[in-house]
Amino acid sequence: MTYAVKEMFLTLQGEGAQAGRRAVFLRFAGCNLWSGREQDRASAICRFCDTDFVGVAGPGGGKFADAAGLAGAAEALWGADPAHRYIVLTGGEPMLQVDDALVDALHGAGFVIAIETNGTIPVHPGIDWVCVSPKAGSDVVQRSGDELKLVWPQPAAFLPGQGMDEMEDWGFANFLLQPLDDPQQEANTRACIDVVMDRPKWRLSLQNHKLLGLK
Numbered sequence: 669m670t671y672a673v674k675e676m677f678l679t680l681q682g683e684g685a686q687a688g689r690r691a692v693f694l695r696f697a698g699c700n701l702w703s704g705r706e707q708d709r710a711s712a713i714c715r716f717c718d719t720d721f722v723g724v725a726g727p728g729g730g731k732f733a734d735a736a737g738l739a740g741a742a743e744a745l746w747g748a749d750p751a752h753r754y755i756v757l758t759g760g761e762p763m764l765q766v767d768d769a770l771v772d773a774l775h776g777a778g779f780v781i782a783i784e785t786n787g788t789i790p791v792h793p794g795i796d797w798v799c800v801s802p803k804a805g806s807d808v809v810q811r812s813g814d815e816l817k818l819v820w821p822q823p824a825a826f827l828p829g830q831g832m833d834e835m836e837d838w839g840f841a842n843f844l845l846q847p848l849d850d851p852q853q854e855a856n857t858r859a860c861i862d863v864v865m866d867r868p869k870w871r872l873s874l875q876n877h878k879l880l881g882l883k
């Protein structure tokens with residue numbers, strides 16, 4: 669199958685329990701919860717996205733004809749030494765495109781594979797680190813993994829005492845709250861800190877790459 673990739677770059681993982689780790693980011697084009705067009709944002713299921721995932725014209729992006737070509741491009745970005753190779757599949761929604769061939773090719777190249785997903789599509793079982801970030805108003809079917817990273821606050825559908833209680837019973841090793849990056853970001857961060865102080869099962873996840881000026 670062919671893969672539509674918005675961009676691919678080498679940076680540090682900025683978020684979550686793996687923050688600080690050197691990583692290739694493979695950003696797939698397209699998402700099932702928003703078209704990516706600003707005129708559709710207000711009517712989308714996911715309305716707060718901080719990412720441009722439309723098209724394939726970003727740095728390192730393109731249409732890749734097969735998994736070997738895509739894995740080869742990721743290897744080239746990482747550099748020659750295969751030790752500690754780590755790749756984060758993101759998007760857009762990566763589970764719209766991830767398949768057996770890609771997982772096998774990336775493992776064949778020595779990568780540990782992480783994913784950032786909205787959880788509405790079951791994650792490929794070969795992936796080594798699963799981060800699910802639920803979106804209010806969507807049906808989260810992937811309820812287990814390595815980290816649940818909840819952007820907070822979100823409207824209506826899950827509120828402390830309702831959805832958050834239920835999520836605490838899902839099968840994740842780490843529970844993280846990430847402040848919503850919008851014009852109220854400072855208040856959002858305060859709200860996250862308040863929840864964590866009240867519910868020690870959760871930890872604060874900051875978007876370190878934004879604080880550091882990294883991609």
Ligand SMILES: C[S@@+](CC[C@H](N)C(=O)[O-])C[C@H]1O[C@@H](n2cnc3c(N)ncnc32)[C@H](O)[C@@H]1O
Pocket residue numbers: 699716717718719758759760761762784785786787800801817819846847848849850
């Ligand atoms: C752009 S999404 C792509 C992967 C996948 N579609 C998802 O939503 O998990 C990558 C991460 O950024 C988070 N994110 C997106 N917009 C954000 C915002 N405005 N503030 C904080 N985190 C945000 C998402 O929740 C997700 O954890």
Ligand SMILES: Nc1nc2[nH]cc(C(=O)O)c2c(=O)[nH]1
Pocket residue numbers: 679680681682683693719758759784877882883
């Ligand atoms: N540095 C960095 N870390 C990230 N962690 C998750 C990201 C994403 O957009 O999926 C992201 C990103 O875009 N950049």
Ligand code: SF4
Pocket residue numbers: 699700701702714715716717718719721759760761786803
């Ligand atoms: S699900 Fe992820 S990629 Fe899709 S619009 Fe929401 S944050 Fe952006």
Ligand SMILES: [Mg+2]
Pocket residue numbers: 718719
């Ligand atoms: Mg991002």
